[in-house]
Amino acid sequence: MSTTKLGGWKATIAVSMSNYIEAGSIIALATSLSLWQEYFGFSNLLVGLVAALSANAFGAAIGALIGGPLGDRYGRKFIYTYDLILYMLGTLLVIFAVAPWMLIVGVILTGIAVGAGVPVAWTYIAEEAPAEHRAKHVGTAQLAWSLGPALVFLFATIVVPLGLTGSRIIFAHLFVVAFVTWWIRRGLSESVTWKKSDEERRTAEAGGIKRRNYRELLTNATNLKALLFLTGVYALWNLVAGQMGIFMPRVYETAGVESATQQNLLQVLLWTLTVVATYFGFMKYGDRVDRRKLYGIGAVLGIIAWLLLVFAHVTMPVLILFAALWGISAGIGAQAFYALWAAEMFPTRLRASAQGVLFFVARIVVGVLSYWFPTLLAEQGVPFVGMIMIGALVAAMVIGVLWAPNTRGRTLEDIEAERYGNAPDTAKQSV
Numbered sequence: 001m002s003t004t005k006l007g008g009w010k011a012t013i014a015v016s017m018s019n020y021i022e023a024g025s026i027i028a029l030a031t032s033l034s035l036w037q038e039y040f041g042f043s044n045l046l047v048g049l050v051a052a053l054s055a056n057a058f059g060a061a062i063g064a065l066i067g068g069p070l071g072d073r074y075g076r077k078f079i080y081t082y083d084l085i086l087y088m089l090g091t092l093l094v095i096f097a098v099a100p101w102m103l104i105v106g107v108i109l110t111g112i113a114v115g116a117g118v119p120v121a122w123t124y125i126a127e128e129a130p131a132e133h134r135a136k137h138v139g140t141a142q143l144a145w146s147l148g149p150a151l152v153f154l155f156a157t158i159v160v161p162l163g164l165t166g167s168r169i170i171f172a173h174l175f176v177v178a179f180v181t182w183w184i185r186r187g188l189s190e191s192v193t194w195k196k197s198d199e200e201r202r203t204a205e206a207g208g209i210k211r212r213n214y215r216e217l218l219t220n221a222t223n224l225k226a227l228l229f230l231t232g233v234y235a236l237w238n239l240v241a242g243q244m245g246i247f248m249p250r251v252y253e254t255a256g257v258e259s260a261t262q263q264n265l266l267q268v269l270l271w272t273l274t275v276v277a278t279y280f281g282f283m284k285y286g287d288r289v290d291r292r293k294l295y296g297i298g299a300v301l302g303i304i305a306w307l308l309l310v311f312a313h314v315t316m317p318v319l320i321l322f323a324a325l326w327g328i329s330a331g332i333g334a335q336a337f338y339a340l341w342a343a344e345m346f347p348t349r350l351r352a353s354a355q356g357v358l359f360f361v362a363r364i365v366v367g368v369l370s371y372w373f374p375t376l377l378a379e380q381g382v383p384f385v386g387m388i389m390i391g392a393l394v395a396a397m398v399i400g401v402l403w404a405p406n407t408r409g410r411t412l413e414d415i416e417a418e419r420y421g422n423a424p425d426t427a428k429q430s431v
Contacts, residue, residue, distance in 0.1 A: 009137075011128055011188050015080060016141040017181040018121040021087060022114040023148030023245070024174050026056045029107065030246045031156035031264065032167035039164055040100050044378060048371040050107060051246045057367030059111015060118070061360045067116025068356015069214065072349055075198070076124040077190045079116055079352075084182040087113035091175040095168050115363065119342075119355035126343030127193040127351075131411040135286025135340055142336040143278045149245070150271035157264040193412065197348035217350050217357065222419055226345040227357065230338060232399035235362040236392040237299075237334035240306075242366030243373050243389070244326070250374065254382050255314045262316075270323035270330075277331025291337065292404045298333035299397035301325050303390060310386035334396055337404075344407040347416050 029051070037047050053059050063083075071079045086109055093106030122141060129137035152170060159166025217223050244251070249263040257263055285294060305325035312318050338358075346354040369388075376385055407415050 012125050012137050012140050013144075014181060014184045014188060015121045015124050016144040017177065018080065018083075018114070018117040019141045019145035020148040021084075021174060021178055021181070022055055022060075022118050023145045024152045024177070025087075025091070025110050025114065025171075026054065026245045027149045027152040027156075027267075028167065028170045028174060029054055029056070030249060031153065031170070032164065033246070034249075035164045035167055036103060040103070042100075044374040045371070048374045050104060051373075052367040052370040053104065053111065054107045054246070055111040055114040056242050056246045057111070057363050057370050059108045059363075060115030061363035061367065063112035063115020063117070064119050064356040064359035064363065065115075066112070066356075068119055068353040068359075070116075071120035071123065071352035071356075072194075075190050076120050076127070076194055076352070077185075077188065079120040080124065080185050080188075081182075083113045083117035083120075084178045084185075086110075087117070088175055088178050088182070091171050091178065095171045095175065115356075115359060119359045120352050122339040123343055123352045123355055124191050126340065127191045127348070127412065131414075132409050133287055134344075135291075135336075135408075136283045138340045138343070139278055139283035139286060139336055141339060142282060142331070143275060145335070146271055146274035146278050146331065148271075150268055150275055153264045153267040153271060157261055157268065160260050160264070193348050201349055214353065214357070217346075217353055223346065223350065223354070227354065229399065229403050230342055230345070230358050231361055233334050233341070233396055234338035234358060235365050236396035236399070237302075237338075238362045239365050239369060239392045240302075240389045241330065241335070242363075243369060243385070246370060247373055247377065250377060251309075251382060251385075252319065254377055255309070255319065257316070257319065266319055266323045269320065270327040273324055273327030274330045277328040278336065279331075281328075281332040282336045286336070286340070287408060291408055292401055294332055295334070295337050295404060296397065296401045298329045298331070299393065299400060300329075302329035302333060303393045303397065305329060306386055306390045306393060310383050310390065314382075334400065337400065341405060341407070344410075344412065344415050345405060345419070347420055348412070 033047055033051065036042065036050070042050070051057065067079050067083065090106045090109030090111075090113060093102050093109065097103040097106060122138065125137050125141055126134055155170050155173065156166070159169055162169070217227070248267060249260070252263040252266060257266070281294070281298075302325070305322045308318055308325070309322050342355050342358060343351060373385065405415075
C-alpha cells in the first residue's frame with residue numbers, strides 16, 4: 001500500500017470514529033436508563049424525554065442543523081477538530097452526575113456534538129475516497145457505528161454487577177476514545193474537494209454572488225427531490241433503529257427476557273453480526289454490484305425480523321433469530337447507503353448542509369416517538385409498537401429500491417455535473 005493510500009485510510013478511520021462515539025453514547029444511555037430512572041426516580045415519560053434529548057434524537061438534530069452549514073462554510077476539519085471537545089464535556093457531566101440536571105445537560109451536549117460531527121464526517125470520508133472504492137471507505141464509518149454498540153453492550157454485560165457505577169465506567173471509556181480520536185484528528189488535512197469548492201465560493205463572492213446554503217438547498221428542485229428521497233430512506237428506517245438503539249433492552253424485557261445479561265448478550269449478537277455484514281456485505285460489494293439489489297436484500301431481512309417479533313410466539317430461539325436477521329440487515333441496509341448517497345447527490349458546497357438537514361429531520365422523527373415509546377411499550381406491548389416499526393421499514397424499502405441513484409464508480413464531480421450542469425450557480429440550473 002502506498003503512502004498516499006495509507007494516509008487516506010488513516011483519515012477515514014480517524015473520522016469514522018465519530019460513528020463509534022455516536023452509537024456508543026446511545027447504547028451507553030440505553031443500558032443505563034433503568035438505572036438512572038431508579039437513581040433519580042424518573043417516570044416513564046421523563047425517561048422518554050431524556051432519550052429524546054440525547055444523541056439518539058433532538059440533541060443530535062440540533063447539532064446537525066448547526067454543524068452542516070458550518071462544515072460547508074469553514075471546512076470539514078473545522079467541525080471535526082472542535083466537536084469532540086463538546087462531546088468530552090458532555091460525557092464528563094454524565095460520568096459525575098449526582099443531580100438530574102447534570103445527566104440531562106450532559107446528554108444534550110453529547111447529542112449536539114454527535115449531530116455536528118457525524119454528517120460532516122460522512123461528507124469528508126466520501127470526498128477523500130477514490131470513486132471506485134467510495135462504498136468501502138464510507139462503509140468504514142458504518143463499521144465503526146456497528147462496533148460501538150457491539151462493544152458497549154459487551155462492556156455493559158461485564159459491569160452489570162456494578163450497577164450505575166458500571167454505567168459511569170462505560171461513559172468514561174467513551175471519553176477516553178473521544179480524546180484519543182480528537183488528538184489524532186488534529187494532524188489530518190482538510191478535504192481537497194472542499195478546498196477547491198471554497199476557492200470557487202470566494203471568487204463568486206468577490207464578484208458579488210452571495211451563497212445562502214439553506215435557501216439554495218430548499219428552493220432548488222434537484223436538491224428537494226434528493227432531500228425527499230433520502231428522508232424516505234433514512235428517516236423512516238432510523239425511526240425503527242433509533243428506538244431499538246435506546247429501548248431494545250426494554251423491548252426484550254416486555255417480551256419476557258428479564259435478565260439484563262441476556263438482554264445485553266442478544267444485543268452483542270445483533271451488533272456483532274452488523275459488523276460482519278458491513279464488512280463482508282456492504283464494504284465488499286457496495287462498489288461492485290447493483291446497489292438497488294443489495295439495499296433491497298437488507299431491507300427485506302429487517303422487515304422479516306420485526307414480523308417474527310410481532311407475529312411469532314416469542315421464545316429465546318425466536319429472539320436470537322430476530323437479532324441475527326436485524327443485525328445482518330443493518331450491515332447492508334439504509335444507514336450505510338444513506339451515508340453514501342447523501343454525499344453523492346449534492347454539490348460540494350451544499351453537501352454537509354444537506355446532510356445536516358437530513359440528520360436533523362431523522363433525529364426529530366426519532367425524538368418524537370422516543371418521548372412516547374416507553375409508555376406505548378408498557379401500555380400497548382410489543383405487537384403494537386412492532387406494527388409501527390414494520391410500516392416504516394416497508395416504506396423505506398419501497399422508496400430505496402424504486403428511486404436509488406445510479407452513482408456507483410463515478411466521481412463526485414461527474415455526478416454533480418450530470419445533476420446540476422457545469423455553470424457556477426447550480427441553484428439556477430434546470431432539472
